[in-house]
Amino acid sequence: MSGSMENTMEMDMVAMMRRAHGHCQDPASVTFSVLSLALHFHG
Numbered sequence: 001m002s003g004s005m006e007n008t009m010e011m012d013m014v015a016m017m018r019r020a021h022g023h024c025q026d027p028a029s030v031t032f033s034v035l036s037l038a039l040h041f042h043g
Contacts, residue, residue, distance in 0.1 A: 009041055013034055013037060013038070016033070016034065016037065017030060017034060020033065
């Protein structure tokens, strides 16, 4: 169950990164957003 949950989270992060790249954001801010999301889920 936790495995599928992690997989879903990864898919969401990939989707978010693709959306961010579509908006031509600064790569650093995109990385920060993904790291914040990961910390939020793991914290």
